Amino acid sequence: MVDKIWLGGIFLKNEGGYEIVLKSLSHYKKRLQTIGNSPELKEAAAMFAPVLQQQAAKTIPKIDETVSKIQNFLSDEIPVGSLADDAQFLQRALECYQSDIEKAENTGHEYFIKLLGDLPAAKKDTPNITQAIDKISQFSV
Numbered sequence: 001m002v003d004k005i006w007l008g009g010i011f012l013k014n015e016g017g018y019e020i021v022l023k024s025l026s027h028y029k030k031r032l033q034t035i036g037n038s039p040e041l042k043e044a045a046a047m048f049a050p051v052l053q054q055q056a057a058k059t060i061p062k063i064d065e066t067v068s069k070i071q072n073f074l075s076d077e078i079p080v081g082s083l084a085d086d087a088q089f090l091q092r093a094l095e096c097y098q099s100d101i102e103k104a105e106n107t108g109h110e111y112f113i114k115l116l117g118d119l120p121a122a123k124k125d126t127p128n129i130t131q132a133i134d135k136i137s138q139f140s141v
Contacts, residue, residue, distance in 0.1 A: 006084040008135055008137065017132050017136075020125060022070060023125065024132075029063045030115060035053060037111055094133050104116050105119070
């Protein structure tokens with residue numbers, strides 16, 4: 001049986017993709033930490049909000065663990081394959097960042113603008129996010 005090679009790992013390390021992934025993970029963590037202030041959550045049914053807040057609290061440690069794995073991967077302490085299992089999680093962080101950029105642009109809601117900090121700089125990340133989402137899901141035989 002031939003092992004698959006995770007091309008996302010090559011992108012992370014050799015093509016500098018780790019920068020946008022780490023930035024997205026940082027944003028994802030901020031988003032989850034402030035989920036109680038999110039306009040979407042405020043619009044959700046009262047029973048639904050606590051469930052989302054519980055899930056957010058459970059996800060934050062996973063973000064810290066993933067950042068640590070990426071740093072260990074970059075310093076060659078762990079093999080590329082050890083991050084392949086986190087590909088969907090990385091995509092979720094990238095998609096969250098991308099979605100929040102779009103929401104800030106389209107709605108102008110203060111929550112999203114404040115969450116992003118510098119909207120013009122965040123907008124410049126959009127092509128990198130799209131590329132990272134594409135590359136992280138790729139495998140080769």
